[in-house]
Amino acid sequence: MATLFIFISFILNAVALLAIILLFTRQNRLYEVKRQQEKLVADMEEMMTAYLLEMKEENERFIKEFSSHPTAEDTFSIRTPSPPKAASEQTSADNIQADSLTISAPSMQRVRAAQVYNVTNKTPNEDGKEQIKENIALPDEQKASEDIFSLNEQGLSIGEIAKKLNKGKTEVELALKFAKTGKNS
Known part of the structure; x- marks a missing residue:
C-alpha cells in the first residue's frame, strides 16, 4: 500500500511540474507581447514627435514667407484719381477726402459678395414683379x-x-x- 501512495505522489508531482512549466511558458509569452507593445508605442511616439517637429518647422517657414510678402490690402488698395493741382493749392481737406475714397480689395470683395447674395435671394415682392412681367x-x-x-x-x-x-x-x-x-x- 505504501508503494501505491508513493506512485500516486510521483504522478501528482509530475502533473504539478507540467502545470508549472505550462504556466511559465504562458507567462513568458505575455511578457514578450508586453515588451513588443511597449516597443511599438515608443516607436510610434518617436514617429509622431518627428512628424510634429517637421510640421512645426514647415509652419514657421510658411509664416516667415507670408510675413515677408506685403499684405493684400497694401498691394490692392485703389485710390480714385484727383484732378491735378499745384502742390501749394492742395489743402488738408483734399488730403482727407482722398484718404476717405480709398477702397481696399477686401471691402470690394464684400460688396460684390453682397450683390451676388442679393441677386440670388430675392424678396417675394421682386418675384411677384417678375411674375407680373411674365403675365x-x-x-x-x-x-x-x-x-x-x-x-x-x-x-x-x-x-x-x-x-x-x-x-x-x-x-x-x-x-x-x-x-x-x-x-x-
Missing part, C-alpha cells in the same frame, strides 16, 4: 397657342404648324396635348 408676355403665348389650334383645325400636320410658327415640333405637340386635356376636364 404681360402671356397674351403673345396665348396668340401662339390659338394659332396652333386654328392651324390644327385646318388639317395641317404638326411639322407644318411648327415651320409656320417657327416653333419646335415638341412644343406644338405639347400645346395640342395640353389643349386636349384642358377640354376633357
Whole structure:
C-alpha cells in the first residue's frame, strides 16, 4: 500500500511540474507581447514627435514667407484719381477726402459678395414683379397657342404648324396635348 501512495505522489508531482512549466511558458509569452507593445508605442511616439517637429518647422517657414510678402490690402488698395493741382493749392481737406475714397480689395470683395447674395435671394415682392412681367408676355403665348389650334383645325400636320410658327415640333405637340386635356376636364 505504501508503494501505491508513493506512485500516486510521483504522478501528482509530475502533473504539478507540467502545470508549472505550462504556466511559465504562458507567462513568458505575455511578457514578450508586453515588451513588443511597449516597443511599438515608443516607436510610434518617436514617429509622431518627428512628424510634429517637421510640421512645426514647415509652419514657421510658411509664416516667415507670408510675413515677408506685403499684405493684400497694401498691394490692392485703389485710390480714385484727383484732378491735378499745384502742390501749394492742395489743402488738408483734399488730403482727407482722398484718404476717405480709398477702397481696399477686401471691402470690394464684400460688396460684390453682397450683390451676388442679393441677386440670388430675392424678396417675394421682386418675384411677384417678375411674375407680373411674365403675365404681360402671356397674351403673345396665348396668340401662339390659338394659332396652333386654328392651324390644327385646318388639317395641317404638326411639322407644318411648327415651320409656320417657327416653333419646335415638341412644343406644338405639347400645346395640342395640353389643349386636349384642358377640354376633357
